[in-house]
Amino acid sequence: MGNKCMGDPIQLKDEGNKHFQAGETDEAIDCYSKAIKVCKDKKVLAVIHRNRSACYLKKENYVNAASDASKAIDVDAADIKALYRRCQALEKLGKLDMAFKDVQRCATLEPKNKTFLETLRRLGAEIQSKLKSTFSTDSRVQNMFDILLDEEMEKDKREKAANNLIVLSREDAGAERIFQNNGVPLLVNMIETGKPEMILAAVRTLSGMCTGHKARAMAIVHMVGVDKMCSIMAVDNEEIALATCNFFQCVNDSLTGGDAREYGKEEALVLDTSKDLKTILLSLLEMVASKKVSGHGRDQALNLLTKNVPRRHKNENNTRALFTIDHGLKKILKVCGQISELPDQLPMTENTQLIASMCLNKLYDDLKCDPERNNFRDICDDYVKSKIDPNNMDKTIHAINTISGLLQGPFDVGNALVGRQGIMEMMVALCGSEREVDQMVAVEALIHASSKMSRASFIITNGVSLLKDIYKKTKNERIKIRSLVGLCKLGSAGGDDYSLRQFAEGSTEKLAKQCRKWLCNPQIDTKTRKWAIEGLAYLTNDADVKDDFVEDEPALKAMFELAKSKDKTILYSVACTLINCANCYDKKEILPELIQLAKFSKQHVPEQHPKDKKDFIEKRVKRLLKAGVTSALAVMVKADNAILTDQTKEMLARVFLALSEDPRDRGIIVAQGGGKALIPLALEGTDLGKVKASHALAKIAAISNPEIAFPGERVYEVVRPLVSLLHTDRDGLQNFEALKGLTNLAGYSEKLRVKIVKEKALPEIENHMFEENDQIRQAATECMCNLVTCKQVQERYMEDGNDKLKLLVLLSGEDDDNLQIAAAGALAMITASQKKLCTKLTCVTTQWLEIMQRLCLHTNPKIQHRGLVIVYNMLNSEDSELAKKLIESELLEILSVIGKAEDNPKRQEPIDAARTCLVKALELGLIKPFTSPS
Secondary structure, X not given: OOHHHOOOHHHHHHHHHHHHHXXXXXXXXXXXXXHHHHOOOHHHXXXXXXXXXXXXXXXXXXXXXXXXXXXXXXXOOOOHHHHHHHHHHHHHOOOHHHHHHHHHHHHHHOOOOHHHHHHHHHHHHHHHHHHHHHHHHHXXXXXXXXXXXXXXXXXXXXXXXXXHHHHHHOOHHHHHHHHHOOHHHHHHHHHHOOOHHHHHHHHHHHHHHHOXXXXXXXXHHHHHOHHHHHHHHOOOOHHHHHHHHXXXXXXXXXXXXXXXXXXXXXXXXXXXXXXXXXXXXXHHHHHHOOOOOOHHHHHHHHHHHHHHOOOOOOOOOOHHHHHHXXXXXXXXHHHHHOOOOOOOOOOOOOOHHHHHHHHXXXXXXXXXXXXXXHHHHHHHXXXXXXXXXXXXXXXXXXHHHHHHHHHXXXXXXXXXHHOOOOHHHHHHHHHOOOOHHHHHHHHHHHHHHOOOOOOOHHHHHHHHHHHHHHHHHOOOHHHHHHHHHHXXXXXXXXXXXXXXXXOOOXXXXXXXXXXXXXXXXXXXXXXXXXXXXXXXXXXXXXXXXXXXXXXXXXXXXXXXXXXXXXXXXXXXXXHHHHHHHOOOOOOOOOOHHHHHHHHHOOOOOOOOOHHHOHXXXXXXXXXXXXXXXXXXXXXXXXXXXXXXXXXXXXXXXXXXXXXXXXXXXXXXXXXXXXXXXXXXXXHOOOHHHHHHHHHHHHHHHHHOOHHHHOOOOHHHHOHHHHXXXXXXXXXXXXXXXXXHHHHHHHOOXXXXXXXXXXXXXXXXXXXXXXXXXXXXXXXXXXXXXXXXXXXXXXXXXXXXXXXXXXXXXXXXXXXXXXXXXXXXXXXXXXXXXXXXXXXXXXXXXOOHHHHHHHHHOOOOHHHHHHHHHHHHHHHOOOOHHHHHHHHHOOHHHHHHHHHHOOXXXXXXXXXXXXXXXXXXXXXXXXXXXXXXXX
C-alpha cells in the first residue's frame, strides 16, 4: 500500500475490500478504520461502516458488528445488507426480538429472498419457545412453593416438588427465576416449618442459588441471615448439618471467588464481601464452643474452619489464620478438653475431638514465623495453666485432655506442654487416682505423648514402667487396654525389623491375642474396642502377629464392623493394620554387601521374618478378602476429608492394590463395591496414593464388565486415572495394565471411546505401539484396534505428515499372531469406514502388497480373515487403479484358491470373505465369470 492512498477514503476502502476478499480480516478492519477517520461523505461512510461490520461478524465481535451496521442504517434505513448483518449480530448477542425486527424489514424489502424467510421463521420459533419456557418456569416456581407449603398435600407430591426445586436452582437461569419470584422468603418459610425434609430441600435449593454468583449469594446471606444459617446447622440431625455446611461452603466459594466460572454483567459491580466473610467466620467460631450446638453442627463448623481458614497458596497472607487464633483458639481447645463421662459437657459426636485436633494442626501449619508460633503456644500454655487446679479434679483432667488433643494435632505444641514443670507429675498422680475417669484421661495422654518423636525423655525412661505398673494393677478392662496400647506403641519402634524386639520373645503374640479377645467382646464399649485396634496397628508390625490375626476371622470381622461405624477416628489404625497384614508398605531394599559390612563393623543388621515372604502375604490377602475387607474399605473411603487425610487415602490405595494382585480375586472386590470406592482415591490424595489407586483401577477395569464394576456415570471417571498411568515416567507394568483396562473400556461404548480420546490418551497409546517390549506393544495395538471405530481417531489416521497408518501396516506384518490380529483388525475396520485410507495405505510403505499377501495366506484363520477384509475394502474403495493393481498381482490366485475351497466350519470366515472379494472383482469387470468344473 503506497502513500497515495494514505488520505484517500475511497482507495482505503477498496484496499480494505481486497484484504477482505483474500480472507485477511484484520488488515481489512485496519484499512476501513483509517478510511472512517478521513471520510467526509456520509454515504461512503455508511458503506465503509457496513463493510467493517462484516469483518467484525467474521471475528465474532458481535457488539462492534451491530454498532457498525446501525451507523449504516442511520444513513439509509433500507440498507438491506446492513440490516441483515445487524440481525446476525443481535441474534448472537441473545437479543432475539430485536434481531427478529431487522429480518422482518429485510423480508418486507425482498419478499422472495429464501435466506430472509428462513431466518424469520427460525427466530420466530425461538422467541415462541423462549416465551413459553419463561412463563412456564415462573408459574412452575409458584406452583412448587404452593405444593410445598400446603399442609394438606400428599407426601410424594411434596417430595417431587422439593426435588424439582433443587434441580432448578442448580442452573443459573432457574436460580434467577426462583430469586425473582420471592423465592428466598418462601424458602425461609419452609425452614420455619421445622420438618427435616422441608429444611433439607430449602437448604439445598439455597446452596444451588448461591453457587458461582457473587451478587446473588450476598443477597441471600443478608435475606436469610448468618445467625439463621448457624441455627439450622446447629440442629441435632446429621443430614441437615451436612447440607447447611455445604450451603456455607457454596456461599464462601462465591464470595471469595473460589468459584471460577465466567459471569457477565454482575462482575462489573464491585462487591465488598470482606464484611460478610468476617461475620461468617466469627459466627462459626461462636458455634464451636456453644452448648446450644449439636455434635453434628460442631463437627461441620470445625470442618468449615479447617477447609477455609488456612491459605490455599503459600504466597497468600495468613490473616484469616491469625484472626481465627486470636478470636477462637481457646474455643477449639475447650472442645479438645471435653470429657464425655463428666456432667455438663458440650454435645459432641465420636469424631468431634479428632476433627478439632486436625483443625488446630491446620491452623498451626499456616503460621509463617516464630513469633506467630510462639503466640499460638502461649495461648495454649495460658489455657492449660488456667485450668489446672489441685482442688478441682474435673478442671485438671480437662487440662490434661486438652494436651491430648494438641498431641493429636500440632504435636510439637503438645509435646512442649508435656515437658512443662509439674505436668508429668500431674499425669502420674492421676494414674493412681481412685476415679476411673482420671486414670483414663491420664493414660490416654501418656499414650498420645509416647511417640517416636517424643522429646520428653521422661516418657521414654518412665513410660514403660509406669504403663506396665498400671497394666498389672488395674482391675478395669478399659484402662488395661489403654495401658497396653501405650506399651505397644513404645515397643514398636523397631518397625517390621525382626531383630529389634522391645519385648521378650513371644510376648508380642500374647499381647496381640489379648487385643483380639477385646476386639471380639461386644460387652466392651466401642471406644475401648477401638483402642484394641490401635494396639493391633502397632503389634501387626510383627509377622507372627499378622499371621495369627488373619486366621482369626471373628476378630477381622469385628474390626471391619467397627470400621463401618459412625466413629471415624478409627480409620487410621485400621488402615495401618491392613497395610501391615498385606505387607504393602514401602520395603527398604537391603543390599547383601551392606549386610556383610554391617556384620563386619558389628552394626545392627535388619532381618526379614520368614512369614513376610511372598506366599504368606498372598495367603493373608485371601483371608482379608474372605472376611469382607472390601466392603469395609468402601465405607471408609466415604469419610469426611478432615479425618480421611491424604496420608490415610494413600494407605487405603496401597491396600486395594495388594488386594487386586490376583485376577481371580477381582470379582469379589467388584461385587463388594471396590471398583466404585477406588475412584475417589485415584482422583485426590498424595501423588503416590493416586498412582497406586489408578493401578488397582486398571487391574479391575481390565477384566470386569465396566457397567457392573463402575455403575452409572462413574465409569467415565475411571478413564482419566488410567490415562495417567500411560505416561512414560510410569513403570512398564502400570503402562501395560492401564492399556488392558482402556482396551476393555473402549470395547464397551462409543461414549467411552470419545471420553478416552478427550482425555488425550491417543498420543500415549501411539507411543506404546512403538515399544520394544512385546507385551506393551501388543496391548497398545489392541487398545487402538478398539478405538478406531471412533470418528476422531479415524481423523488422526487421515491427517498427513505422520507415520500412524504406516505403523499399523508394519505391525500387521510382524511375526506375532496376537499383534497381527490387533493391527490387521484395526486396518480392516478403519479402511471400511474411510475409503480414502485404502489409497493412502499403498503410499505409506513399499511393502504393503507383500504384507497383504502374507495376511491372506496366514494359517491362523483370524488373521487370514482380517487380511481378506482389508483386500475387500480396497476393491470397494472406488479407486479403480488400486483395484486393478490388486487383481493383477498374485492376490487373484490367492483369492481363487481360498474361495474355491470346500466349506469348512473352522475356516468359514476367510472362505466367505474371499468369495465376497471375487464377486466384487466380477462386478468391477476385472475378472471374467469362471465356470466350475462339471
